[in-house]
Amino acid sequence: MQNISKTHGGYFSKDNIEDDEKIEQEINEILHDKQAMLDLENPRRFIFSKWTLREGWDNPNVFQICKLRSSGSEISKLQEVGRGLRLPVNEYGNRVKDEQFYLNYFVDFTESDFVEKLVNEINEKSGAISSESIPEKLDDNMIKKICEIYNIGEEKLLEELDSNNVITRTNKFKENGFEYIKQKFPLIFNGVGSNKVRKETDKSKKFK
Secondary structure, X not given: OOOHHHHEEEEOHHHHHOOOHHHHHHHHHHHOOHHHHHOOOOOOXXXXXXXXXXXXXXXXXXXXXEOOOOOOOHHHHHHHHHHOOOOOEOOOOOEOOOOXXXXXXXXXXXXXXXXXXXXXXXXXXXOOOOOOOOOOEOOHHHHHHHHHHHOOOHHXXXXXXXHOOOEOOOOEEOOOHHHHHHHHOXXXXXXXXOOOXXXXXXXXXXXX
């Protein structure tokens, strides 16, 4: 990058009355020219703004939000987080669904309670089942998900799993039983899994 100044642009409320051509161009690009903002040839990497992230601003390729002060109302905070919780798009404007993306949301201590509440609410209500760890048994949540998504009765489901040597009489998985569930009923693992949303202050897990 030869011209570092092109990597960042800013929009502040007082800029609306400026006559400077460069500032006007930045405002138009940030607020209105979505095609230019999403262009892979666009060097813009940083946006400094006031209220830009509220409703009406549309740029799905947001991966970092760093706030310099609190937004005030909870609705405003949710609107800002929502700007970065959408699937990004490629150079053709199509949503990218086959990759994993993260939003880094940086706030100061004044919004710690809001972050705590948001993280807990998402993780508790996501309802998604992890396909990474192998559970000991087919629990009630898994059974409920399968029955709802695949429109099958619980009794019929358990009969099928028993006849295919997937579970024991106490619903414990037999060898490769969980692999059968993953292959036969993959849709129960869709969605945001537990603990996908986390705080930097949470203790990290260590593996030997």
